[in-house]
Amino acid sequence: MSQDNQEAHEPSKQPTWSYKWEMVVDLDRCSGCEACVVACHAENNIRISGEEEAAQGRAINWIRIERYWEGEYPNVKVKFLPVMCQHCDEAPCEPVCPVYASYHTPEGLNAQVYNRCVGVRYCGNNCPYVARQFNWFDPHWEEPLAEQLNPDVSVRSGGVMEKCTFCVQRIRRGKETAAKEGRRVRDGDITPACVQSCPTSALIFGDRNDPDSRVSHLKKSERGFHLLESLGTHPSVTYLRRLSE
Amino acid sequence: MDLYRRTLFKLLGLTAAGTALPGCEREVHNLVPYLLPDEDIVPGVANWYASTCQECEAGCGIIVRVMEGRAKKIEGNPQHPLNEGKLCARGHAALQGLYNPDRIQGPLKREGRRGEGRFRPISWEEGLSEWVEQLHSHARTSAMITRPVTGTLASLFTTVINSISGRLIFYESTGERTVKKANYLSFNRRELPYYDLAHSDYLLSFGTPFLEHWLSPVSFGVAYGKFRQGRPMARGRFIQVEPRLSLTAANADRWIPIRPGTEGLLVMGIGQILMREGLTRLASSQQASLQRTFTSFSLDDISAATEVSPDVITKLAHELSSANAPLIMGGGPAAAHTNGTETLMLINALNMLIGAIGRRGGLQWAEPPDSPVETVQPELSSEQMLTALVQEFEEGSRSLLHLYLADPLFTLPPSLKFERVLKQAGFIVSFSPFFDDSTSMADLILPDHHPLESWKDHFQADTIAVPSWNLSQPVVRPLYDTRAIGDVWVEAAHRLGGSLGEQVPWNTFQDMMKTRWEAVLPNHHPPLSFETRWRNALQQGGWWPVDVPRQQISPDMPSITYELPEFLGNISDFPFYCYPYPSLGLSDGRGANRPWLQELPDPLTTGMWGTWIELNPTTAKALGINPGDQVRVTSEYGSIEASALLFPGLHPDMIAIPLGQGHRAYGRYARGRGVNPMMLLGPKFDRQSGSLATGGTRVRVERLKGGSKLVMLDQSKQHPVLQRMQEMGGVS
Numbered sequence: 001m002s003q004d005n006q007e008a009h010e011p012s013k014q015p016t017w018s019y020k021w022e023m024v025v026d027l028d029r030c031s032g033c034e035a036c037v038v039a040c041h042a043e044n045n046i047r048i049s050g051e052e053e054a055a056q057g058r059a060i061n062w063i064r065i066e067r068y069w070e071g072e073y074p075n076v077k078v079k080f081l082p083v084m085c086q087h088c089d090e091a092p093c094e095p096v097c098p099v100y101a102s103y104h105t106p107e108g109l110n111a112q113v114y115n116r117c118v119g120v121r122y123c124g125n126n127c128p129y130v131a132r133q134f135n136w137f138d139p140h141w142e143e144p145l146a147e148q149l150n151p152d153v154s155v156r157s158g159g160v161m162e163k164c165t166f167c168v169q170r171i172r173r174g175k176e177t178a179a180k181e182g183r184r185v186r187d188g189d190i191t192p193a194c195v196q197s198c199p200t201s202a203l204i205f206g207d208r209n210d211p212d213s214r215v216s217h218l219k220k221s222e223r224g225f226h227l228l229e230s231l232g233t234h235p236s237v238t239y240l241r242r243l244s245e
Numbered sequence: 246m247d248l249y250r251r252t253l254f255k256l257l258g259l260t261a262a263g264t265a266l267p268g269c270e271r272e273v274h275n276l277v278p279y280l281l282p283d284e285d286i287v288p289g290v291a292n293w294y295a296s297t298c299q300e301c302e303a304g305c306g307i308i309v310r311v312m313e314g315r316a317k318k319i320e321g322n323p324q325h326p327l328n329e330g331k332l333c334a335r336g337h338a339a340l341q342g343l344y345n346p347d348r349i350q351g352p353l354k355r356e357g358r359r360g361e362g363r364f365r366p367i368s369w370e371e372g373l374s375e376w377v378e379q380l381h382s383h384a385r386t387s388a389m390i391t392r393p394v395t396g397t398l399a400s401l402f403t404t405v406i407n408s409i410s411g412r413l414i415f416y417e418s419t420g421e422r423t424v425k426k427a428n429y430l431s432f433n434r435r436e437l438p439y440y441d442l443a444h445s446d447y448l449l450s451f452g453t454p455f456l457e458h459w460l461s462p463v464s465f466g467v468a469y470g471k472f473r474q475g476r477p478m479a480r481g482r483f484i485q486v487e488p489r490l491s492l493t494a495a496n497a498d499r500w501i502p503i504r505p506g507t508e509g510l511l512v513m514g515i516g517q518i519l520m521r522e523g524l525t526r527l528a529s530s531q532q533a534s535l536q537r538t539f540t541s542f543s544l545d546d547i548s549a550a551t552e553v554s555p556d557v558i559t560k561l562a563h564e565l566s567s568a569n570a571p572l573i574m575g576g577g578p579a580a581a582h583t584n585g586t587e588t589l590m591l592i593n594a595l596n597m598l599i600g601a602i603g604r605r606g607g608l609q610w611a612e613p614p615d616s617p618v619e620t621v622q623p624e625l626s627s628e629q630m631l632t633a634l635v636q637e638f639e640e641g642s643r644s645l646l647h648l649y650l651a652d653p654l655f656t657l658p659p660s661l662k663f664e665r666v667l668k669q670a671g672f673i674v675s676f677s678p679f680f681d682d683s684t685s686m687a688d689l690i691l692p693d694h695h696p697l698e699s700w701k702d703h704f705q706a707d708t709i710a711v712p713s714w715n716l717s718q719p720v721v722r723p724l725y726d727t728r729a730i731g732d733v734w735v736e737a738a739h740r741l742g743g744s745l746g747e748q749v750p751w752n753t754f755q756d757m758m759k760t761r762w763e764a765v766l767p768n769h770h771p772p773l774s775f776e777t778r779w780r781n782a783l784q785q786g787g788w789w790p791v792d793v794p795r796q797q798i799s800p801d802m803p804s805i806t807y808e809l810p811e812f813l814g815n816i817s818d819f820p821f822y823c824y825p826y827p828s829l830g831l832s833d834g835r836g837a838n839r840p841w842l843q844e845l846p847d848p849l850t851t852g853m854w855g856t857w858i859e860l861n862p863t864t865a866k867a868l869g870i871n872p873g874d875q876v877r878v879t880s881e882y883g884s885i886e887a888s889a890l891l892f893p894g895l896h897p898d899m900i901a902i903p904l905g906q907g908h909r910a911y912g913r914y915a916r917g918r919g920v921n922p923m924m925l926l927g928p929k930f931d932r933q934s935g936s937l938a939t940g941g942t943r944v945r946v947e948r949l950k951g952g953s954k955l956v957m958l959d960q961s962k963q964h965p966v967l968q969r970m971q972e973m974g975g976v977s
Contacts, residue, residue, distance in 0.1 A: 050844075054844060059958060197320065197333075198331065199333065
């Protein structure tokens with residue numbers, strides 16, 4: 001950090017900082033209220049599918065709440081699991097893309113370049129988390145619903161694969177603001193829409209390269225685990241186990 | 246002129262290229278909201294305005310992101326003491342109310358028969374004169390049913406309605422009147438307490454759906470996060486008692502299913518054990534009056550009636566006594582019976598026994614604020630009071646009906662005969678911005694602005710640590726030829742004239758608000774001008790004190806006469822309890838015209854875009870019902886048909902159905918979709934509060950021929966990968 005400060009004070013040198021964006025999901029806080037789901041729709045211009053298309057399994061959610069029923073009445077339990085793109089370091093979706101639409105950014109994001117995508121859906125097929133969703137048709141908003149669309153995020157057309165970006169537009173804005181002030185992005189500067197809205201603060205986002213960030217601290221928790229860890233995908237999302245009495 | 250974003254960008258592009266005509270520039274400037282000076286608009290740079298969410302009655306502070314005159318995103322106001330920057334699914338979807346394609350775009354007058362749905366656009370002048378004429382010709386026979394507004398608007402409604410000897414009814418179907426009634430009877434306070442969940446270490450909840458839709462779900466969510474993981478050494482424990490495992494119960498460490506309507510008995514059982522074993526935290530002299538209340542049933546009888554074993558009851562009592570800061574909450578299904586208020590009063594008494602009243606981590610009441618403007622929150626009317634209104638309209642003592650953001654035709658069961666009011670009324674005026682079921686029966690529609698287009702203020706004292714005065718300001722220019730209801734009522738007051746004109750001397754509703762706010766906003770040292778204080782309050786989203794003293798609550802509790810719940814329909818013809826519950830996204834139905842909420846999967850069933858009927862799997866098997874079968878649920882009062890869904894967390898004698906669908910009107914996303922379980926309910930009320938006993942009608946279920954589709958997000962049968970995830974879990 002001290003080196004960063006030194007760099008920032010030298011006006012001649014354009015400082016560069018390396019980030020590694022990661023998320024922590026505390027399942028002991030998550031209540032399954034789905035505030036994140038609608039926040040994500042609003043921020044990322046996710047289209048409305050309608051009843052007919054949703055019945056075909058074509059509804060798009062970049063983040064969804066999975067629920068797992070266990071046991072039989074009266075000894076029933078439900079567990080909630082928010083699932084979004086895990087931004088894997090060894091992402092199974094990346095090597096199968098014939099046009100490099102799915103690629104890994106230096107900051108650990110698993111990015112999707114929409115205007116490269118030719119819609120072969122190999123990536124969706126290879127994603128063990130079902131995080132990638134295909135646009136089977138062009139999006140449509142009844143007027144004037146489109147007035148709400150976020151101008152920072154492109155609208156995806158039919159034939160294109162899409163998924164969670166960790167709100168890359170917010171990451172970029174946060175980095176620009178920090179760079180203008182000649183500093184590294186501070187912990188808490190950048191919050192993806194889901195993290196921002198989460199009432200129970202179950203979602204935490206930050207820079208893994210900052211040893212003092214909350215994400216770095218929480219990742220070390222003994223409650224931590226990754227989804228389908230045995231597949232060796234090395235996800236950037238760490239889950240913290242829900243506790244019981 | 247209609248300018249859309251694309252056009253705007255084109256125009257801006259031209260300007261940048263330096264080839265623009267001056268005329269074009271003026272057009273572009275017309276797009277900005279009037280609140281913002283033109284020179285502050287920077288294309289591509291967002292402005293954020295503080296306001297107040299009006300999607301439910303909780304009153305969360307919000308900030309709205311506005312770019313080039315368009316509202317883009319709503320987030321929680323980080324400074325607001327209620328929601329601390331957080332927001333729920335419904336709060337986000339307020340944008341789809343603003344930009345809803347089915348908004349009423351200007352004043353309308355009915356053509357053809359009432360309810361036929363034919364309307365003719367008229368001018369505001371014509372609409373206002375027609376309304377004022379009707380007020381004159383229906384002197385002293387007006388009634389107004391409004392959602393429970395507070396602050397300046399409540400004061401304006403009260404002034405106008407009183408001056409014309411009308412009747413003002415604040416109604417909300419999910420208003421938790423039983424909780425308010427029990428609170429008043431037990432503690433003599435109208436305001437609900439601040440539930441200090443964040444500092445409690447043990448929560449025993451009787452049915453409260455506080456993580457879904459109960460009172461103030463976002464503030465409870467914030468507190469819940471702290472309750473579980475906000476303290477380094479302590480993790481709060483949480484037990485939920487209710488017949489259906491709700492989203493809230495799914496989060497509990499233990500779910501205790503109970504026979505519907507017997508929650509009060511369980512409370513008595515716990516109280517008995519605490520008293521018998523000397524585990525209470527109340528002086529024995531103060532305990533004496535509660536002794537009789539808590540021992541009127543034996544523990545064995547209680548166990549038999551509730552289906553909760555004596556061991557479990559004893560364990561609950563011991564856990565309550567050994568916890569440092571235990572807290573008990575009650576509401577939702579526990580209060581949905583004829584004995585609802587009594588059950589909640591028993592819970593209040595049990596809170597007194599465990600010393601939770603006024604304690605950190607318990608229930609706290611702020612001292613009523615010493616303010617020159619009235620701080621009383623309007624009292625909500627019960628469904629029973631609305632049936633009295635039906636009688637008044639039939640007798641003719643009432644004939645002019647006003648409706649504002651209340652849809653009694655949809656939210657009340659038909660057995661209460663509210664449609665008679667709409668048939669009998671001499672004239673119906675609605676101020677709703679949408680064609681809800683009741684508004685489509687109106688004779689005259691004077692549509693209100695959307696909350697993001699208008700001025701309002703709100704006083705919030707329930708479930709909040711410090712009472713707050715919240716402000717709503719217009720963040721975008723009105724989209725249509727609508728008018729703020731406040732301005733319309735100020736104008737009507739002027740036209741009615743006489744003493745009313747003197748009582749409402751302001752030109753606009755905003756002026757009226759500002760006069761009141763001169764009294765609300767405290768002046769500091771050095772003194773600031775009112776305009777400065779007003780601007781600061783607008784920037785902050787309102788005004789609230791940093792802290793207020795807590796009020797002492799007398800430990801003397803009124804005696805409680807508990808009675809077992811009563812049900813409509815005999816058990817042999819109608820063997821099942823029925824519980825229609827407010828849906829997470831659609832609530833009682835007001836969210837049904839927002840596509841985001843229609844497509845939001847219910848977290849427990851993943852159902853969307855429709856209605857389903859929940860059955861316990863064992864019950865379904867006995868009835869030969871498979872998931873997806875079309876089933877009919879029948880009560881003495883009506884029947885509905887929908888798709889069957891097996892719900893593992895449901896009492897075997899209960900049928901549960903989500904509310905929110907089954908609209909006859911309310912726009913393209915809501916109309917004709919699903920069914921409204923209110924069709925089933927009979928006129929059974931909570932004895933003390935007069936609230937509809939939504940769990941008080943028995944039903945039977947039968948399988949019909951064929952299946953019916955219910956759209957679900959859970960596509961595990963189509964996606965073997967999801968199946969694998971479910972099997973491998975990884976969740977523990």
